[in-house]
Amino acid sequence: MNNPILLFDFGGVLVDLNRPRVEAAFDALGFDIRPYLGTYKQSGIFSQLEQGRITPHEFCNELRRLSGHADLADEALVAAWQSYLDTVPADRLDMLLKIKQHYHVCLLSNTNRIHWRMAEDTLFSYKGLHVTDFFEHIFLSCELGVEKPAPEIFARVAEGIGVPAGDILFFDDSEVNCEAARQCGLQALVAPAHSEWLKYFDENGKLHTSYVQAQP
Known part of the structure; x- marks a missing residue:
């Protein structure tokens, strides 16, 4: 070469990725992200988002359904997911x-x-x-x-x-x-x-x- x-x-x-921070952020919203968060690849709706199969708003709708918290705003869910990225x-x-x-x-x-x-x-x-x-x-x-x-x-x-x-x-x-x-x-x-x-x-x-x- x-x-x-x-x-x-x-x-x-x-x-850098901050797994403890994103787990805590979703815990605070009443959703356990751990089953979806892989070491190098996500699963479930997080994988669908990463393959572009669903939009960010559809992603938030599904998180609301899965968590049972229909009052969660898109902005709160997006901010929680953003917390996975550090610098x-x-x-x-x-x-x-x-x-x-x-x-x-x-x-x-x-x-x-x-x-x-x-x-x-x-x-x-x-x-x-x-x-x-x-x-x-x-x-x-x-x-x-x-x-x-x-x-x-x-x-x-x-x-x-x-x-x-x-x-x-x-x-x-x-x-x-x-x-x-x-x-x-x-x-x-x-x-x-x-x-x-x-x-x-x-x-x-x-x-x-x-x-x-x-x-x-």
Whole structure:
């Protein structure tokens, strides 16, 4: 891999996730989110939202039905779900900007319109920049209608970028997702949370040769 296209996951890699906070937020509304909240992929209505099968308002309607609290406002439910996302620390944003000087940088995320609106409005608002300044292509499960680790999503990414799958190096905090990407022909490296994935790059944003050479 001489000059791969770099494809980053969003949740857990770029943005920190706060599971205790989102659990407490929904507890306060009388809804137990725990059965729906997976380590790397949600289930039930949360998965439907992340596949774009339901709108945010339909999502809120279903939460009201499931919780038995018909008086819960959309704004309260949306705020509770937003509390799952923490921040994108400055060191990661700075590194992305350095990386972009050497590579084509793209994003692939299992996410939903509520969380992505936060990304657009606040999480990537940095030094006068916006999310589209960090990534050349953005692939969202809620727009593609499919979630990782389904093979279709990786095929759609390669097609969307317009390169062979083998030219893409994918960074995700889930080994399951990384292995699924490899099965589809992509290269993949597990990207540990809390900025530990920065170890793959030097201070100027270039991949360390040892990691590139280790790829099949």
